[in-house]
Amino acid sequence: MSSRPLIQDLLADAPPERPLAGALGGVALLIAGALLIGGLLWAAGGAAVAIAFAGGLVLVAGAVLFLGRRTGETALAEAQPATDWALVSAAIGEQEGTAVIVTDPSGVVRSANAIYERWFPDRPSPGQLPEDKAGTAMMQAAVRDARRDGHGRVERLERRGLAFTLTVDTAGRHADHLVWRVRLAEGSNLAVDAARLLTGPAGERLGEAGVMGLLLTGAGRIEAANRVFAMRAGGRGDAIIAGRDLGAFMALEPDGRVRFVREETVGGALRLVQVPLDPSDGNAPTLVFILDDEGGAANGAQDEGHVETLLAMLPFALALADRDGRFLFLNGAFSRAAGLPEGATPVYPGDLVVREDKGAVADAVRRFATGQALSGDISVRLRSRPDEQVALSIAGARGLGDAAVLLSLKDNTEESKLKRQVAQATKMQAVGQLAGGIAHDFNNILTAIIGHCDLMLMRHTPGDSDYDDIQQVRANSNRAASLTRQLLAFSRQQTLRPQTLQLPDVISEVFNLLKRLLGETIGLNVTHGRALGAVRADPGQLEQVIVNLVVNARDAIQAKGEAGTVTLQTFSLSAAEVKRMNSDILPVGDYTAMSVTDTGTGIPPDILSKIFEPFFTTKEVGKGTGLGLSTVYGIVKQSGGFIFAESEVGEGTRFVIYLPVHKAETASAPAPLKEKGRAAELWGSGTILLVEDEDMVRAVAERALSRHGYKVLTAAHGEEALEILEDGAEIDLLVTDVMMPTMDGPTLVRHARERMPHLPILFMSGYAEEQLRKSITIERVSFLPKPFSVQQLAEAARDTLAAT
Incomplete structure (x- = not known):
């Protein structure tokens, strides 16, 4: 059952009584009495005495009303009872696998349950849980959703190796308090899962079976332990164990046996079973189970049965094999991870993998079974999922009867998926950069081809022998331009005209x-x-x-x-x-x-x-x-x-x-449909300074603008254009490429605007407009993407001049 309604009730107080109403009632009685006395004075002393009395009474009534109102406001403020945070803490209490936090409007933690204290001993506020900018942004978005809709959610955050999901709900009288619920992500952290296993009911069941369990850090310090281990090692079930070195509790006898320090003279030998959570990482935590070694080898079969019972309880994919590499035991998690049908029992670990990996698995099992008690892992492909890599961890086992090897399967599906996504994102970025670079040079070539076709079509009419050939060249050029736009589209760099x-x-x-x-x-x-x-x-x-x-x-x-x-x-x-x-x-x-x-x-x-x-x-x-x-x-x-x-x-x-849905700020009438323009409408007058480093594009643009009535001055780069401006040339429009050697278009425009602040600017470029506008902070500029036709260039020049 959700605790939200209860918390809202605790944070929402009953409406206070209104003492102001009593003050108003008293004033009403005073006025009624005054009217009675005023009437008697009128009859006895005349109108003047009655009026004077009424005036004084009005002042008294006003003072009483003012004091009553102030008293009522004070009483109203005092009537707001303070929140009983102890009661809130009791209400949110122990919730299985959920840390609950209540914060006030300023973000201060006012109440939290024991799980929160255990997971986050430094008591950070929920806003401090993320350790990266992306996590912080997701938290802020969740709070905004909660403020707007009453509920927000973050699917996955990480803090110090702990992955969790988080929900936030508004609560309180004014819905200004926030209730946060933090839950561990499923399978997100094996060490956290193991700690929960040992300190929870499963740890108690292990203790009842005579199994002591603890989680060791890579440095050999105890992260968590079940109550039986605390009692045997520290003398009490609530002994402080976490954070201490395991060596402080264990003693190594000359004959190689291990005992508890506090039981050195009376206790028996112990047998340790180690389960590395990540054999590939030497600093990763290790799950350790301790059994009483009372009968030595004679009780090997019995100890092996205890271990199998223990492994069957664990949520990790674990299996045992003998020295010959035959399976002795597989727990349910291992069977599921390996994709085995229900009830199926393979003979060898190699039976689980594809043919190419069989030899490597057999060699690894044999090496760990006969060598030192080491551990490691290999990457294999399972027969049930031949397209995905999984990690098979192998560790040498000693003192467990016939069992010589402990195997563990780590499902790398999510990890592999993330790797593929990262590789895909990297590929997309690389292709996008490549497409952007190619597009610039490619579009310059296409601009020249399309422009020359347009100029030739001005001299040829339908029916001429060359007309169809020119049209075919122009059509293929447009197809090439479409291919460039398609390359830019999936890299999200194409120019959009929304x-x-x-x-x-x-x-x-x-x-x-x-x-x-x-x-x-x-x-x-x-x-x-x-x-x-x-x-x-x-x-x-x-x-x-x-x-x-x-x-x-x-x-x-x-x-x-x-x-x-x-x-x-x-x-x-x-x-x-x-x-x-x-x-x-x-x-x-x-x-x-x-x-x-x-x-x-x-x-x-x-x-x-x-x-x-x-x-x-x-x-x-x-x-x-x-x-x-x-x-x-x-x-x-x-x-x-x-x-x-x-x-x-x-x-x-x-x-x-x-x-x-697009919501315009102000309703506007739809733009009238343009008539198809006639060639004469594109004619103009004035002087245009054309700056383009590509000779073929500059030649086409110059001829196109000259044919439409403009006087055109040309420059091959920015420095040459500045020299033309410094010579005193009066320019009506500056048409310039964006990317040029030595001095780019935006730098040229800034220098030109210092001399002519209102000079119209038309940028042309083979790069995407959206990418350029992010880097160009100049106001009042137009943009013409390459490749363009002669008509498009003339239209852009006309529209830019008309806009000034």
Whole structure:
């Protein structure tokens, strides 16, 4: 049962009584008496005496009312009872596996239960639990959620090797106190799990079976121990054991036997069983179990039975093998970790792994069984999961009868997954940087090609022998430019032109294209929800997202070999509905969503997690680049949205895109549709200083601007442009590349603005606009991405001049 209602009751006091009401009642009686006396004075002494008496009485009544009000406020303040924090502590009490903390509005810890004290002896405030900036940011977000919605959550935080989840709820009369609940993450820390095992009910059960257990740090100090060990080693069940060296309690006899120091003359020999929690780390904690060695080798079988009973109780994957490498015992956790069917018992450890790892496992078991009592681990692949690496820990066991080797399996699934994610992120970053660098040079080349095509098309008309060839060159250049944008898309560096739009309008723009792509055998159904909120995104990029998803859906249906259907649906999702979804990824807010559903082959679960990775494809060589879904992912994420995939093999796949609803600050009329411009509208006048280090781009841009009526001065770099300005040239517009050797565009602009503060600026670059705007802090500038056509350059020059 949750303790939140009780805590809220404890922090919320009953409304105080209002002594001010008594004061008002007294004043009312005083006025009634005054009216009676005033009437008698009027009759006896006349109007003057009555009026004087009434005036004095008004002053007295005012004073009484003021004093009564002050007294009432004081009584009201005193009537607020102080919170009984001792009662709160008793209420939150011992909760199994949960540390509970109550903080006041200033963040000070007012109450905490015993588990909190045990896990965090330095009593940090909850805000001090994270040890990194990312954890602190998640904590702050959880507090904001709690202040807004009454509840916040952090899925995983780490502190000093301890991983935990955290929830925070508001409580109190004014909902200004916070109740924090901290729970250990499952399997997050073996040492913490072992300490909980020893100090909890399981430790008591071990003691009843005659087994003493303790957790040792890498330095040999006791981290935790069960009560039986404390009683035998320290003389009392509550003896202070934690933090002390194990050697202080143990004595080594000349014959090699181990005894307790305090039982040196009367106690028997002891047998120690060590279970290293991480054999690959010499400083990792070790779980130690101590048994009374009363019968020596004669009782080996009995001791072995005790050990097997002990290992069966532990939540760690443990097994015993003899000197020949045959399994003697496997606990349930080991069988589950190895992926064994229920009731199956392999003969050798090598039976668990793939053929390539059998020899290494057999050699390791033989070496540890016949050598010194050492431990180590090897990386293997299990037959049940051949694509994943797991750690098989092996330690030599002594004094356990036939058992010579202790084996432990560590499931590296999460670790491997994190490594893959880090490798994927690194690859994405490297590819993004590579794409950005290539895009700059590649776009310069494409700008020259497209520009020269445009200039030639001005001299050729349809029907000329060269017209079709020029158009073909221009079309292929545009395809190359589209490929560059696609490379930038999955690295989230493409230039977006966001607009406020409605998803149904975007779908209607590409509807006919989608029908042609699907063909005659695949149906297309489109349904739109009601009250859809507007979103802000690049319509061209959204069209690319829709086309890519529909093409993938078509390929999945064709692979199934049957006629099928692709369904596009739009719907709205309110913040309340998002909150009920309880998603760890989707923030609470209003969304407009679009789903693309097919009836194709579906995606297997092992592939579903990889579909958004760049260059990952299941299609045949030459039929897929692996950029389609990664491009979709990049565009959606850069637009501030989220995309999820759901699939069932043989049934089909559903992609859902959530875009946040755009809420404009002020309502504005939609922009009027532009008429298709005539060439004459692009003509202009004035002097333009063109700065470009690439000769071919500079030549094309100069000819394009000159053909549209401008006087053009050119410079190959920033220093040459400054010389032109210093010579006194009157410039109406500065058009400059951003990235140039020696002096870049922004530096040139800053120098130019010192001389001409209102000079219009048009930047052109092959890099992504979003990346450049983060580094360019200059105001009142326009941006033209490369590659551009002659018409686009003329339009950009006209619009930049018109904006001043």
